[in-house]
Amino acid sequence: MKAGIVTFPGSNCDDDAYYALTHLAGFQGERHWHKSTPDFSDCDLVILPGGFSYGDYLRCGAMAAVSPIMESVKAFAGKGGLVLGICNGFQILCEAGLLPGALARNSGLTFSCQDVVLKVESNQGPWTNELTAGQTLTIPIAHGDGRYVIPEAEVERMRSRGEILLTYQNNPNGSVGDIAGVCNAQKNVFGLMPHPERATDLRSRDGMKIWRSVVNFLEKRRRS
């Protein structure tokens, strides 16, 4: 299995993602600079990592969303390829229109850097199938702009369609519906503010449950 990991100027979790995927989750990793336009069709997963791409200029993720490599990411996602955005990667996916909603400044003004308890809202699809709905995970967050915003009516629609995958037990940023991670209608694009690549060995290994879900999904898809 092959994972493409994108680096934008200001990405700082790309090494962590590479480490988790290649050393722990069993992927072959392939790094890509944002100015390239690779053909991701031989990849099983593309990751937009955390960080502060373009120094968060204009809005978090706004500049990265119009980087050349995003055309490759959109083409890959359009063919059903798995795309994961972590933290800044989540912001980029929203800015690029690959996920609904937007991430605004935390309601409490502080940069929030802590372990948080997440509740699995849905275990349908590629990202959480190794988990059960209602199960909790402990995974760290580290962000100043993680308040998920979308009209209330959309929250209900997304919930009913299983597009809300993770919620916070104690909302750290004012996100509507306590939302921590959402996927698109096709479920192949997933964005979350918490860092599963950082919950793989030290205080918590719960991030591995998400990586194992992805591996499980890809292996099943390959066999079918």
Next chain:
Amino acid sequence: MKARVHIFYKDGVFDPQGNTVSQALQRQGFSRVASVRMGKVIDVEMNTTSTEEAKRDVQKMCDTLLVNPVIESYQIELINQGKG
């Protein structure tokens, strides 16, 4: 021609910076402060003297990059530099 774009969080989207500044002003005795909203201003110098062209281009810039319509609203102000 200069285009000045004023961008704010939409009504209904909580503005934590504005809220904090508002509270600080009230604490300092400015009791008539009802609320504060903070936004940003972007000046775009345009190589055109046509108001129509400038407006059309900047509108498109706002729709494609400068503004996120999910959380932000904006106003475009066109400044004719001949008049300062």
